Amino acid sequence: MPRWGMVIDLDKCFACQSCTVACRMENNTPVAGPDQAGKGRAILWNEVLPFIEGEYPRLVATMIPRPCMHCDYPPCTKVCPVRATYKNEEGIVVVDYNRCIGCRMCTVACPYGVRYFNWFPPEWPEELKQHLNPDPEVAPRPKGVVEKCSFCIQRLHKARQKADAEGRAFMATDYIPACVQTCTGHARYFGDLDDPTSLVHQLAHSPRAFRLLEELGTEPKVYYLKQG
Amino acid sequence: MHPENKNETVILNPLRKVGLADKLLWATLLGLLLLGIGVWIRQYVLGLGITGLNRPVYWGVYLTNFVFFIGLAHSGTFISAILRLAGQGWRKPLTRAAEAITLFSLPFGVASILVDMGRPDRILNLIWFGRYESPILWDVTAVGLYLLSSIVFFYFSLIPDIALCRDRLTQAPGWQRRMYTILALGWRGTPQQYHRLERVLDGMAIFMTMLVVTVHTVVSWLFGMTLQPGWHTALIGPFFLLGAILSGTAAVVIVLAILRKVYRFQHVLPVSLFNSLRKLLITFLLGWLYFMIAEHLTIGYGNMKEEMVVLQDKFSGNYALIFWSMAVLVFGVPLLIFLIKGKDSIGWMVLACVLINIGMWMERYIVIVPTQISPRLLSVSGQGIYLPTMTEALITVACFAGFTLLYAVFTRYFPIVPVWETAESLPVGHEAEPALQTGSATAD
Numbered sequence A: 001m002p003r004w005g006m007v008i009d010l011d012k013c014f015a016c017q018s019c020t021v022a023c024r025m026e027n028n029t030p031v032a033g034p035d036q037a038g039k040g041r042a043i044l045w046n047e048v049l050p051f052i053e054g055e056y057p058r059l060v061a062t063m064i065p066r067p068c069m070h071c072d073y074p075p076c077t078k079v080c081p082v083r084a085t086y087k088n089e090e091g092i093v094v095v096d097y098n099r100c101i102g103c104r105m106c107t108v109a110c111p112y113g114v115r116y117f118n119w120f121p122p123e124w125p126e127e128l129k130q131h132l133n134p135d136p137e138v139a140p141r142p143k144g145v146v147e148k149c150s151f152c153i154q155r156l157h158k159a160r161q162k163a164d165a166e167g168r169a170f171m172a173t174d175y176i177p178a179c180v181q182t183c184t185g186h187a188r189y190f191g192d193l194d195d196p197t198s199l200v201h202q203l204a205h206s207p208r209a210f211r212l213l214e215e216l217g218t219e220p221k222v223y224y225l226k227q228g
Numbered sequence B: 001m002h003p004e005n006k007n008e009t010v011i012l013n014p015l016r017k018v019g020l021a022d023k024l025l026w027a028t029l030l031g032l033l034l035l036g037i038g039v040w041i042r043q044y045v046l047g048l049g050i051t052g053l054n055r056p057v058y059w060g061v062y063l064t065n066f067v068f069f070i071g072l073a074h075s076g077t078f079i080s081a082i083l084r085l086a087g088q089g090w091r092k093p094l095t096r097a098a099e100a101i102t103l104f105s106l107p108f109g110v111a112s113i114l115v116d117m118g119r120p121d122r123i124l125n126l127i128w129f130g131r132y133e134s135p136i137l138w139d140v141t142a143v144g145l146y147l148l149s150s151i152v153f154f155y156f157s158l159i160p161d162i163a164l165c166r167d168r169l170t171q172a173p174g175w176q177r178r179m180y181t182i183l184a185l186g187w188r189g190t191p192q193q194y195h196r197l198e199r200v201l202d203g204m205a206i207f208m209t210m211l212v213v214t215v216h217t218v219v220s221w222l223f224g225m226t227l228q229p230g231w232h233t234a235l236i237g238p239f240f241l242l243g244a245i246l247s248g249t250a251a252v253v254i255v256l257a258i259l260r261k262v263y264r265f266q267h268v269l270p271v272s273l274f275n276s277l278r279k280l281l282i283t284f285l286l287g288w289l290y291f292m293i294a295e296h297l298t299i300g301y302g303n304m305k306e307e308m309v310v311l312q313d314k315f316s317g318n319y320a321l322i323f324w325s326m327a328v329l330v331f332g333v334p335l336l337i338f339l340i341k342g343k344d345s346i347g348w349m350v351l352a353c354v355l356i357n358i359g360m361w362m363e364r365y366i367v368i369v370p371t372q373i374s375p376r377l378l379s380v381s382g383q384g385i386y387l388p389t390m391t392e393a394l395i396t397v398a399c400f401a402g403f404t405l406l407y408a409v410f411t412r413y414f415p416i417v418p419v420w421e422t423a424e425s426l427p428v429g430h431e432a433e434p435a436l437q438t439g440s441a442t443a444d
């Protein structure tokens, strides 16, 4: 059973935000509009967070792209009263939109601010509407439920089907989330963390590797490679 | 057979006539309640976006109301169960008034959660798919049990008085008399019946006491079980519990004073009762200060980065105004009033208790919001903001109106002071417990 994980090389990331855009197109996250976004209602499964230290001109900026960490000990799934969010056997933390009661306990429990609530029914400008991903697995979520990055799990399902159809064994490299595929700086790596031969495994064990808020014991499966 | 109580007429007086003033009051409260329900329906249709909630402040006024109403509910159980176990006879005249607070505030605690839910239509998922690893299920269970057992406890102790109404209020409209007959369950008031009733109530009191401690602790664990700075502390449970008992007891004072004035219960609810409550309240206030200092000193002294963000926000940041006015309202002014003016003065006591309750609402708010406003990673893009909207305000008003409405109506149809518990003597053969005698002495 693979244990999916991601590595993001901060030296290579130049904060172009194409991951954020790719994620939006792949996963049909609604457009909040400037007004609602100003109120903190934007839904961005992937977000590039700017950590600025010091003041101009002596300033160190670290841009950290932040998908869901798909924690091995996820505080979010623990508190869900109805198992609407859970970690599947392959370590991906998913949300069941048909079951979520919208209590937002998971959103306050996630230390990474990764989970988003649908404050309104989803909306898109007319032009964008025609380009929604037709995959039923990412059909727009109704108002009142929580959603978040799923490592594009629909792509995993599709990759498996494809391998089946072609009559060959599924390989970890068949599956790649949209943000990783798009990343302009080739800063993102994805694969099976448990496979010692995989690139992600090796990078995750590099001396440059670190994880966000490691001290909380959530065991994130998204690793970063220190910049500099 | 009915107990002899020289105050019987006075106590039953409010039940004899529903005046125009009552109807006006009820209509106003009902209007506010319906308005709130309307606003909730609108919120359900449009989405929770019409509140001030956002990311990162996912929980706001509704959760504050939830904690507050569950806190108010602690009054009744505290007075009737805990003081019953402690053999405090003076509590007797005010037991029912206090229990009614419990009974009528719990539904609005529950309602606040429903209002807060994104998908209240899926509430049954809690039953089909409920999992006990989640603190929400602990809450559902504890609050549910608490509501059920409060109803039973309340109803049992009401039965002898319903039977009294059935036999005394012969002028009442037909439906009202029928209601009494049905609800009295054929109570005859034999010594054995009283004996059995007392035993059941004593037994339930033990259960209720355990439940009351559990309920508010579990409510606090909604917050305490997360890893968030400011919430993740073992003290949050006891602190919430003490706060609940404080605001609940203060609410009892307010309610008693109103009943005393409006229904002319001066003899039934003597000033001595208020003085006893005053002593309790002073104790709770000091306890509250103790928790407050223990909590904040530990965090401040430890000086851990993440915790300090929240602490500083409360002490000197955006929430300083609310925080310090809360401290003055809950603790400072009320303690001064109790110590200097409170004795024998109901007016001052009520003022202090109103301040305590306003302050306690703010305290709940100040626990819930500042922690969320600067979450660990997101604060890089600036602090969050949370400004409740009209929707939240109207629904809050509706909850308070609903609570008052239930209370006001109840007092017009059922004796709000227990006649049998304050009686000089119960039907012969009943072994009066010593506390009972003290009770009637206080009622003189």
Ligand code: SF4
Binding pocket: A068, A069, A070, A071, A074, A075, A076, A077, A093, A109, A110, A111, A112, A113, A114, A115, A148, A218
């Ligand atoms: S990052 Fe947050 S949402 Fe993702 S698994 Fe961890 S706790 Fe859950």
Ligand code: SF4
Binding pocket: A079, A080, A081, A082, A083, A084, A085, A095, A099, A100, A101, A102, A103, A104, A105, A106, A107, A145, A146
């Ligand atoms: S908001 Fe949905 S997913 Fe999150 S804890 Fe509540 S029911 Fe579970």
